[in-house]
Every structure is written in structure tokens, then in C-alpha cells.
Amino acid sequence: xxxxxxxxxxxxxxxxxxxxxxxxxxxxxxxxxxxxxxxxxxxxxxxxxxxxxxxxxxxxxxxxxxxxxxxxxxxxxxxxxxxxxxxxxxxxxxxxxxxxxxxxxxxxxxxxxxxxxxxxxxxxxxxxxxxxxxxxxxxxxxxxxxxxxxxxxxxxxxxxxxxxxxxxxxxxxxxxxxxxxxxxxxxxxxxxxxxxxxxxxxxxxxxxxxxxxxxxxxxxxxxxxxxxxxxxxxxxxxxxxxxxxxxxxxxxxxxxxxxxxxxxxxxxxxxxxxxxxxxxxxxxxxxxxxxxxxxxxxxxxx
Amino acid sequence: xxxxxxxxxxxxxxxxxxxxxxxxxxxxxxxxxxxxxxxxxxxxxxxxxxxxxxxxxxxxxxxxxxxxxxxxxxxxxxxxxxxxxxxxxxxxxxxxxxxxxxxxxxxxxxxxxxxxxxxxxxxxxxxxxxxxxxxxxxxxxxxxxxxxxxxxxxxxxxxxxxxxxxxxxxxxxxxxxxxxxxxxxxxxxxxxxxxxxxxxxxxxxxxxxxxxxxxxxxxxxxxxxxxxxxxxxxxxxxxxxxxxxxxxxxxxxxxxxxxxxxxxxxxxxxxxxxxxxxxxxxxxxxxxxxxxxxxxxxxxxxxxxxxxxxxxxxxxxxxxxxxxxxxxxxxxxxxxxxxxxxxxxxxxxxxxxxxxxxxxxxxxxxxxxxxxxxxxxxxxx
Numbered sequence: 001x002x003x004x005x006x007x008x009x010x011x012x013x014x015x016x017x018x019x020x021x022x023x024x025x026x027x028x029x030x031x032x033x034x035x036x037x038x039x040x041x042x043x044x045x046x047x048x049x050x051x052x053x054x055x056x057x058x059x060x061x062x063x064x065x066x067x068x069x070x071x072x073x074x075x076x077x078x079x080x081x082x083x084x085x086x087x088x089x090x091x092x093x094x095x096x097x098x099x100x101x102x103x104x105x106x107x108x109x110x111x112x113x114x115x116x117x118x119x120x121x122x123x124x125x126x127x128x129x130x131x132x133x134x135x136x137x138x139x140x141x142x143x144x145x146x147x148x149x150x151x152x153x154x155x156x157x158x159x160x161x162x163x164x165x166x167x168x169x170x171x172x173x174x175x176x177x178x179x180x181x182x183x184x185x186x187x188x189x190x191x192x193x194x195x196x197x198x199x200x201x202x203x204x205x206x207x208x209x210x211x212x213x214x215x216x217x218x219x220x221x222x223x224x225x226x227x228x229x230x231x232x233x234x235x236x237x238x239x240x241x242x243x244x245x246x247x248x249x250x251x252x253x254x255x256x257x258x259x260x261x262x263x264x265x266x267x268x269x270x271x272x273x274x275x276x277x278x279x280x281x282x283x284x285x286x287x288x289x290x291x292x293x294x295x296x297x298x299x300x301x302x
Numbered sequence: 303x304x305x306x307x308x309x310x311x312x313x314x315x316x317x318x319x320x321x322x323x324x325x326x327x328x329x330x331x332x333x334x335x336x337x338x339x340x341x342x343x344x345x346x347x348x349x350x351x352x353x354x355x356x357x358x359x360x361x362x363x364x365x366x367x368x369x370x371x372x373x374x375x376x377x378x379x380x381x382x383x384x385x386x387x388x389x390x391x392x393x394x395x396x397x398x399x400x401x402x403x404x405x406x407x408x409x410x411x412x413x414x415x416x417x418x419x420x421x422x423x424x425x426x427x428x429x430x431x432x433x434x435x436x437x438x439x440x441x442x443x444x445x446x447x448x449x450x451x452x453x454x455x456x457x458x459x460x461x462x463x464x465x466x467x468x469x470x471x472x473x474x475x476x477x478x479x480x481x482x483x484x485x486x487x488x489x490x491x492x493x494x495x496x497x498x499x500x501x502x503x504x505x506x507x508x509x510x511x512x513x514x515x516x517x518x519x520x521x522x523x524x525x526x527x528x529x530x531x532x533x534x535x536x537x538x539x540x541x542x543x544x545x546x547x548x549x550x551x552x553x554x555x556x557x558x559x560x561x562x563x564x565x566x567x568x569x570x571x572x573x574x575x576x577x578x579x580x581x582x583x584x585x586x587x588x589x590x591x592x593x594x595x596x597x598x599x600x601x602x603x604x605x606x607x608x609x610x611x612x613x614x615x616x617x618x619x620x621x622x623x624x625x626x627x628x629x630x631x632x633x634x635x636x637x638x639x640x641x642x643x644x645x646x647x648x649x650x651x652x653x654x655x656x657x658x659x660x661x662x663x664x665x666x667x668x669x670x671x672x673x674x675x676x677x678x679x680x681x682x683x
Contacts, residue, residue, distance in 0.1 A: 009575065009579075010573060010575045010576075013575045013578070013579055014481070014484075014485040014574075014575055016477060017477040017478065017480045017481035017484075017485065018481050018485065018486070018490075020473070020474045020475075020477040020478040020481065021477075021478040021481045021482065021486070021490065021494050023474060023478075024474065024475075024478055024494065024497055024498065024501065024545060024549075025493060025494065025497045027501070027542065028497045028500050028501050031504060031508070031509070031512050031542070032500075034512060034515075034516050035508070035512070038515075082362060082365055082366075085359055085362045085363055086362065086363035086365070086366055088359060088363075089359045089360055089362075089363035090363065093356060093359060093360065100360065100364070103364075103367050104363055104364065104366050104367055106367075107366040107367040107369070107370040108366050109665065109669065110370050110662065110665065111366060111369065111370060113596070113599060113661055113662070113664075113665035114373065114603075114658060114661065114662070115599075115602070115603025115604070115605070115630060115657055115658070115661055116506075116603070116604075116605060116606075117603065117605040117630045117633050117634055117654065117657070118373065118377060118603070118654050118657055118658045118661075119373075120633075120634075120637070121377055121380070121633065121637070121650075121651060121654040122372070122373045122376055122377055124637070125376040125377060125379065125380045125651065126372060126373075126376040129380075129642065130376065161369055164366060164369070168366070192349075192352050193352065193356075194351075194352050194355045194356070218503065221505070222503075222504075222505025222506070222507065222508070223505070223506070224505075224506070224507045224605075224606050225506075225605040225606055225630075225634060228605075228634050228637065228638060229637045229638045251505055251507040251508075251606075252507075254507050254508070254511050255507055255510070255511075255606065255609070255610065258511055258514055258515070258610065259514070259609075259610060268515075271511065271515075272515075275508050275511050275512075278505060278507075278508060279504065279505075279508055282503055282504070282505055283500070283503065286499065286500075286503040290496075290499065
């Protein structure tokens with residue numbers, strides 16, 4: 001009996017855990033397959049290069065693609081420098097025991113765990129209601145409402161905040177991968193700490209910074225919750241021209257088309273195709289980040 | 303600031319600063335004698351630049367901390383009026399209830415029901431105006447002539463969806479991680495790791511869309527429940543977002559179990575599966591627990607998936623197959639239409655503050671489990 005139990009467990013535990021692993025792979029394949037099958041027929045060049053027509057029931061997603069692009073560009077311009085500098089501080093300047101470094105580390109961990117929707121609330125409460133209204137009051141005495149409302153700048157800054165931990169973590173990893181000998185050689189030649197960082201450490205970790213940026217862009221392109229009420233628009237007849245304009249975004253477009261469009265069934269094709277575009281975009285970004293990280297690791301192993 | 307630098311660094315910067323003041327000629331002389339610098343004027347300005355750069359870098363990296371503080375301040379600031387707008391007629395109740403409400407929202411729902419029973423008598427007295435006094439009532443009806451802001455259905459909704467998600471994803475993720483760590487042949491590992499990374503990389507709005515279109519119909523056909531979108535469907539959809547988190551952290555802590563332990567077990571004659579389930583798995587348990595906590599935090603705070611896949615009806619019931627509206631989905635769905643500064647706006651910010659506090663605590667506990675328990679167990683021996 002004991003022996004029978006043992007054989008049974010010995011067979012079933014590896015088998016069952018293997019099934020769970022298999023299940024995960026299958027789920028991934030199903031999600032991807034469903035999106036590709038559903039969206040393939042609608043996905044044409046015209047779909048990518050024209051705006052929505054006939055009250056959003058026909059036409060393409062060009063404004064949403066441009067909106068997403070602008071969002072991630074402004075986001076990276078704000079987030080990547082701050083993230084890189086923070087990573088430099090944490091890996092090059094701060095000693096592990098210093099209180100300031102521990103505070104910053106704690107803040108980065110906390111930022112990574114805050115729900116996306118809370119970032120949206122923060123964007124609304126801080127950027128729009130506090131900073132935006134403040135700027136309006138200074139510029140025009142509060143007579144004209146320009147910055148105190150949702151727009152692409154506030155949405156991008158909110159998103160930059162959300163993706164900051166992503167940048168910090170991967171840049172720090174890259175900085176740590178720079179061999180100690182390189183730094184010591186530079187310092188021994190008489191270079192100061194900053195010279196060493198700027199001329200030796202940073203050029204050697206450029207791939208890592210790039211990886212951080214790519215991962216942040218991939219995360220930012222996929223998140224919808226933070227921009228729900230900080231700048232994304234249902235439909236706009238024109239592309240955003242200034243930082244104070246609203247914008248259309250791919251993820252928001254999927255959400256709005258599949259839940260709040262007047263005729264949900266008729267626009268299934270558009271929904272699937274938009275999802276496919278977003279999925280391809282994030283996967284392309286993630287795979288290039290994975291490839292770059294792989295390159296960094298093999299280089300340090302050598 | 304000074305004491306945070308390495309002591310040697312401080313000395314040199316102090317030297318360079320004091321040399322600028324021209325009163326300490328001996329110092330300058332000493333430096334020249336050391337042969338450190340032949341061109342002193344150039345060196346001085348240079349050191350000052352170095353000092354400024356370090357301070358600037360420190361200041362910029364401090365921004366992360368400032369942002370967290372700002373998030374705290376601004377989310378709570380907008381939620382604060384909830385405790386002060388209460389009508390004058392029920393001053394006695396208003397004084398007692400805020401404490402009860404506050405403690406309740408962030409903790410379990412059982413307590414809430416107790417409070418709710420006590421509250422019912424008060425509720426009749428006060429029907430207009432949403433304040434702390436009726437936050438614990440049973441109806442969420444923010445847009446009506448007599449708005450009701452009872453958060454109870456939302457809290458229960460969030461808990462239901464989170465429970466389904468974690469109960470479904472935790473076993474799968476943990477077993478899959480055990481498989482990778484203990485049994486998997488090389489090719490299976492090469493397949494599973496990218497699959498997990500891909501799953502983690504799928505945007506939540508895509509998971510929500512998939513759940514809304516395909517998964518809900520499939521599950522309805524399989525289980526035959528009445529409403530196509532409900533807490534169960536939302537929970538299963540959420541588990542797609544939770545699995546990568548639990549898997550990654552579990553796999554990480556399993557692979558950190560010292561080789562000595564597994565080898566000792568194998569040497570004593572235990573088989574591979576015995577070692578895996580009686581040695582490796584228990585040893586990594588703090589890490590696994592932390593992974594589950596982080597998974598709960600993710601499930602509780604996730605917005606887009608539940609917004610699209612749970613049906614969004616604020617019904618208070620224990621039935622898993624009823625449509626629910628979670629806390630995060632409520633913010634996502636309603637914040638776009640509220641008037642700035644009114645009670646509805648304030649209540650939504652209050653919900654956000656509760657979400658923030660809850661996930662914050664979960665993350666902090668998970669951190670303790672990983673850093674203190676797990677690391678001590680593996681490195682302290």
C-alpha cells in the first residue's frame with residue numbers, strides 16, 4: 001500500500017505540474033491565435049493609415065497609432081533621463097547602508113506596486129487639478145481653461161511615473177554588469193568619478209539604457225487605466241497638434257470600441273485588428289528588449 | 303548630506319572648498335608637496351564641478367521618493383473632504399462613524415457587515431448627501447436624485463474577483479514553477495520561460511478584450527451560468543495577469559534553494575519528486591507566500607480586465623456567478639463623468655486611497671517575507 005501510494009505520487013506530481021506548465025503555454029497560444037484569426041482579415045494598409053469613419057463603425061486607427069506614438073515619446077523624454085540618473089545614483093554613488101539610498105529603493109519598489117488606476121487618480125489630482133489649474137491661473141488669471149484639463153502632456157507624465165521603476169531596474173542591472181576592472185582602470189589613470197561614469201560606465205551600459213527605454217515604452221503603450229481620465233479621447237477629427245490637446249490611443253480605442261461603441265457586434269473586426277496591432281507592437285518591443293538583455297548577459301559572461 | 307558620502311570623498315571636497323577661501327595656505331602647500339596637482343586652479347574648479355554633479359544626481363534620484371510622497375498627499379487630499387462635509391443634523395453619528403469606516407474599508411468585509419448592521423438605523427435618518435456616514439451602506443447609486451455611496455458591494459465585488467483569480471492562478475503558477483525547477487527537461491524550460499514572459503507582456507486591455515469576447519462565451523457554454531459576464535469570468539481573466547507574477551517569484555525562490563539541501567536529500571535516498579515536494583518546496587515557502595501576496599495586490603488593483611469582464615453591476619451578493627463591480631473598475635468607469643470637487647469625485651478618490659493603502663501594505667509584507675525570512679533562511683546558515 002505504502003509503495004503503491006509512493007509510485008502514484010511519484011508519477012502524478014511531475015505529471016500534474018507538467019500539465020500546469022503546459023496549460024500556461026496553451027493559454028498564451030490561444031490568446032495570440034484568437035487575436036490573429038479575428039483581426040487578420042481587417043488588418044490592411046488602409047486600416048493602418050486612415051481615421052475612423054461613419055461614426056466609428058468603419059475606417060482605420062491611424063490617429064490612435066499616432067497618439068500612442070506621441071504618448072510614449074513624451075513619456076520616454078521625461079522618464080528615461082530621470083530613471084537613468086536614479087539608477088546611476090543607486091549603483092555608483094550610494095552606499096548600500098545610506099538612508100537616502102534605502103529611501104529611494106523603497107520608493108522605487110512602492111512605485112512598481114501601485115495600481116495603475118491610482119496613477120490615473122494622481123494624474124488627475126496633481127497634474128490636472130493642481131499643476132494645470134495653477135499654470136492657467138498664472139497665465140490668464142484662470143479665465144482661460146487650457147492646461148487645467150486632460151491632455152497629452154499630463155497623460156504622458158503620468159505614464160512616465162508609472163514606467164519609472166521599469167527604467168530604473170533595467171538600467172541598474174546594466175550598470176552592475178559593467179566590470180569593476182574597467183572602473184578601477186579609469187580611476188587609476190586619474191579620471192574622477194564623474195569622468196569614469198560618463199566616459200567608461202555609461203558607454204558600456206548604453207544597451208541597458210536602451211533596454212530600459214524599450215521595456216518602458218512597451219509597458220506604457222499597453223496601459224490604459226492611467227490615461228482613462230488624464231487625456232485619452234473617444235474620437236478626435238484631427239491629430240494632436242499641441243501638448244494641450246487630447247489624443248486617441250490604441251488600448252483606449254480597444255476598450256471603448258468593445259464596451260461603449262454604438263454597435264459592438266458590427267465593429268468586431270476593427271476591435272480584433274486594433275488588438276492585433278497593439279499586441280504585435282508590445283511583442284516586438286519586448287522581444288527586442290529580451291534580445292538586448294541576452295546580449296548584455298553574454299557579454300559579461302565572457 | 304555630507305555624512306552620506308564616503309569619508310574620503312568628504313575630506314577632499316572640504317579641502318578643495320577651504321582652499322578656495324584663501325585663508326588656509328598651508329593646505330595648498332601640502333597638496334602641492336604631495337604632487338597631487340600641478341595646476342591647482344584648474345583642479346579646484348574641477349573638484350567643485352564633481353561635487354555639484356554628485357549633488358544634482360542625488361537630488362534627481364530623490365525625485366522617486368518625492369513622487370511617492372506626492373501620490374500619498376494628492377490622492378488623500380482629494381479624498382479628505384469625505385470626513386468633513388457631513389450635514390449638521392447628525393453631528394453625533396458623524397463623529398463616531400468616520401473612525402469605524404476608515405478602519406473597515408482597509409480591512410476585512412466581515413467587520414463591515416457588523417458595522418453595517420449598526421449603521422442601518424442611522425441610514426434612515428440621513429438620506430441626502432454622501433459622507434462618511436453612508437459609505438458603508440449596501441447600495442452604490444452615485445448617479446440619481448438621491449445618490450447613495452455604499453461601498454460595500456464594491457468591496458465585496460473586489461474580494462470575490464480577487465479570490466477567484468488567486469485561487470485559480472496560485473496552484474497553476476506554483477506547480478508550473480515547481481515543474482521548471484525540478485522536473486522539466488531542457489526543451490520544456492526553453493519553451494516555458496518565453497511563454498511566461500509573453501504572458502506577462504500582454505497588455506491588460508488585451509486580456510480584458512479576450513475575456514470579454516472569447517473567454518466569457520466559452521465559460522458560459524461550459525458551466526451554463528445565467529449572466530455572460532460575472533465575477534467568475536473576471537477572476538479567471540485576472541488570473542492570466544496574476545500567473546506570471548506568482549510564477550516568476552516562486553521560480554526565483556525555488557532556484558535559490560541551496561544545492562546542498564537538495565543534494566543532501568537525494569543522497570539520503572529520496573527520489574526526485576520527494577526532494578521537490580518535501581525539501582525544495584517547503585524551503586522556498588516564504589518566497590512563494592510573498593509571490594501570492596503580490597499576486598493578490600495585482601488582482602485587487604487591476605482595472606481594465608475587471609472593467610471589461612465582470613459585467614459592472616454593483617450587486618451585493620455572495621454568488622460568484624453574478625455580475626459584480628469592483629473598486630478599481632468603479633473608479634475607471636465613473637471618474638470620467640464626475641464634476642470636479644463634488645461628493646462623487648471625493649468618494650472615488652477615497653476608493654483610490656483605500657486601493658493604494660491596501661496594495662502598499664501587501665507589497666510591504668511581501669518584501670519582508672522575501673528579504674527577511676527567505677534570505678535569512680538561505681544565507682544565515
